[in-house]
Amino acid sequence: MSIVSAPPALRHLGVAAAGFSAVFMPAQAWAHEAPALECLCETLPFLDTAPTWRAAALAPAGAAGGDLAASPESEIDAQRRIIAEQRALIDRQSAMIAEQGEQIAKLQQQIVTQQAQVDRLSSFALAEAPLDIFRGTGLGQGVGPGPALPGPGSDSVALPDAPVGEAPPPEEPPQQRVAAVPEGQGVLTRAGELFFEPSFEYTRSSTNRLVFRGIELIPGIQIGLIEATDADRDTLVGTASLRYGITDRLEAEVRLPYLYRNDRIEVVQQRDEGIVRQIKLREDGFGDAEFSLRYQFNRPVGQKPIFVGTLRVKSDTGKGPFEIGYDEFGVATGLATGSGFWAVQPGLNFLMPSDPAVIYGGAAYLYHIPRDVNEMVGDVLIGRVDPGDAVSANIGFGFALNPRFSFSLGYRHNYIFPTKTEIGDTRQKSNYIHVGSLNFGMSYRLTQRDVLNLGFEIGVTEDAPDVSITLRMPFGGK
Numbered sequence: 001m002s003i004v005s006a007p008p009a010l011r012h013l014g015v016a017a018a019g020f021s022a023v024f025m026p027a028q029a030w031a032h033e034a035p036a037l038e039c040l041c042e043t044l045p046f047l048d049t050a051p052t053w054r055a056a057a058l059a060p061a062g063a064a065g066g067d068l069a070a071s072p073e074s075e076i077d078a079q080r081r082i083i084a085e086q087r088a089l090i091d092r093q094s095a096m097i098a099e100q101g102e103q104i105a106k107l108q109q110q111i112v113t114q115q116a117q118v119d120r121l122s123s124f125a126l127a128e129a130p131l132d133i134f135r136g137t138g139l140g141q142g143v144g145p146g147p148a149l150p151g152p153g154s155d156s157v158a159l160p161d162a163p164v165g166e167a168p169p170p171e172e173p174p175q176q177r178v179a180a181v182p183e184g185q186g187v188l189t190r191a192g193e194l195f196f197e198p199s200f201e202y203t204r205s206s207t208n209r210l211v212f213r214g215i216e217l218i219p220g221i222q223i224g225l226i227e228a229t230d231a232d233r234d235t236l237v238g239t240a241s242l243r244y245g246i247t248d249r250l251e252a253e254v255r256l257p258y259l260y261r262n263d264r265i266e267v268v269q270q271r272d273e274g275i276v277r278q279i280k281l282r283e284d285g286f287g288d289a290e291f292s293l294r295y296q297f298n299r300p301v302g303q304k305p306i307f308v309g310t311l312r313v314k315s316d317t318g319k320g321p322f323e324i325g326y327d328e329f330g331v332a333t334g335l336a337t338g339s340g341f342w343a344v345q346p347g348l349n350f351l352m353p354s355d356p357a358v359i360y361g362g363a364a365y366l367y368h369i370p371r372d373v374n375e376m377v378g379d380v381l382i383g384r385v386d387p388g389d390a391v392s393a394n395i396g397f398g399f400a401l402n403p404r405f406s407f408s409l410g411y412r413h414n415y416i417f418p419t420k421t422e423i424g425d426t427r428q429k430s431n432y433i434h435v436g437s438l439n440f441g442m443s444y445r446l447t448q449r450d451v452l453n454l455g456f457e458i459g460v461t462e463d464a465p466d467v468s469i470t471l472r473m474p475f476g477g478k
Contacts, residue, residue: 182360182394182410182439182455187351188296188308189245190478199472201237205465206230228268236260237287243474249296257287259318259337283335287318305352310364312345322375322382341387342369354397360410361395370420383422388430390416396439408441412457436461437468449477 189195209229239257246252265279290312297307318338325333347364370386396410416433441455450473457468 182396182408182441187306188249188294189243189251191245191248193245193477195243195474195476197241197243197472197474199239199241199470201235201239201468201470203233203235203237203465203468205233205235205459229265231263231265233264234262249299251294253290253292253294255290255292257289257318258285259287260284261335261337263335277331279331281332281335283319283324283337285319285337288338289315289317291315300353303353303355305350305359308349308351310345310347310349310362312347312364314339314343314345316340316342322373322377322385326377328378339368339387341371341385343367343387344369347392356400358398358400359396360398360408361393363391363393366390366392380424383424385422386420388417388419388432390414394439398441404445406443408439408443410439410441412437412439433463434461435459435464437464450475 207229237257237259239255241253241255243251243253261281261283263279263281265281267277267279268275292310292312294311295309297309298304300306316338318340319334319336320338320340321332321336322340324336327333343366345364345366347362349362350360352359367389368387370384372384373382375382392412392414394410394412396408398406398408400406414433414435416435418432419430421428421430437457437459439455439457441453443451443453445451453470453472455470455472457465457470459465459467
């Protein structure tokens with residue numbers, strides 16, 4: 001009798017099949033299928049229920065055959081225990097997944113915050129806004145809280161919103177911080193604000209002239225009048241000024257000066273005999289009152305220029321040159337404190353921020369209104385006088401070294417047209433005049449509202465004053 005043995009793979013397959021059938025067989029067959037269950041446990045090692053099946057397979061036959069109702073209940077308990085273990089495992093994995101999801105959400109939020117920070121820095125680098133608004137104020141100053149970045153010891157580390165230590169004073173746009181620019185060239189007064197600005201100006205002017213009226217026969221031999229004049233003039237002007245902001249782009253100003261003049265003139269004339277005359281004159285009184293309007297045409301955008309139109313009207317409230325006394329030789333016995341003529345001066349100024357400096361400039365035309373004087377000077381009648389008009393232009397820059405101190409450098413030039421005068425039956429015309437000066441100004445902020453300004457003007461042409469020093473300080477505002 002031959003015994004046919006099946007291959008191991010088929011044998012295990014049969015055992016596995018027998019094990020599966022044992023699960024669904026009636027209770028009476030449990031005792032006879034114990035080896036099949038044991039083989040089934042061996043063939044299914046990937047199941048966590050293998051110990052339970054093995055225990056069921058190795059159970060005593062008497063227990064399986066003696067208590068038929070207990071075996072299904074044990075199997076159900078085993079299944080319940082397995083399900084409970086799997087459920088606990090699933091709960092733990094769900095908790096881990098939820099925790100990882102929270103971490104991912106935090107990382108995504110950090111990425112969004114960092115991207116916003118990069119966008120802000122990129123916009124600052126490409127924008128036209130003055131860089132000193134953001135200098136020294138931290139990454140998040142003025143634009144919200146600083147971004148949070150991961151760091152050791154905590155989930156996130158917030159960057160500071162301001163420099164560590166003493167907080168810096170509030171930053172202002174350059175056109176407001178650079179207060180050393182010449183008067184009338186800065187930004188306008190805010191709407192509803194009133195400023196009182198007293199100023200004191202000292203001017204020193206000296207001339208040395210040699211005039212020859214006659215003919216020169218040969219070099220060195222002259223026939224006529226030779227006159228040499230040496231004049232030193234000191235002028236002190238105190239001015240009271242009121243500025244009021246009608247709107248944010250329109251302001252009005254009224255100025256009333258008071259002058260004190262001290263002149264010393266020495267004249268040497270050579271006729272048939274030498275004549276030397278020394279004249280000392282002093283005068284004080286109110287000068288020509290002025291009224292001005294300034295209008296800002298455009299609003300500041302980045303570093304584009306701001307254009308301001310001006311209109312100045314000068315009165316003749318001061319004592320004019322034809323209202324003082326003269327001797328029989330036509331030499332003045334007093335000093336004038338005003339021009340004696342009304343004048344109108346339109347102009348256009350610009351102010352261009354260029355961090356950390358501010359470039360300023362402008363041009364104006366001064367028109368004098370002629371009038372009939374009809375006054376006797378000496379023994380000569382002065383008729384209609386047309387004072388020479390003037391064209392002026394200036395250019396310069398202001399530089400802020402820190403929030404308190406700034407300075408400015410510039411140049412101003414005036415071209416004065418000849419004056420036409422009717423003297424008796426003749427009509428005479430003077431020469432044109434060039435008045436050029438270098439300007440240097442300093443400004444120091446005493447408090448948040450009070451600013452002290454000091455300006456110097458140094459003449460560089462023959463007809464310009466030697467030096468002029470101006471001290472002014474505005475009061476008021478909000």
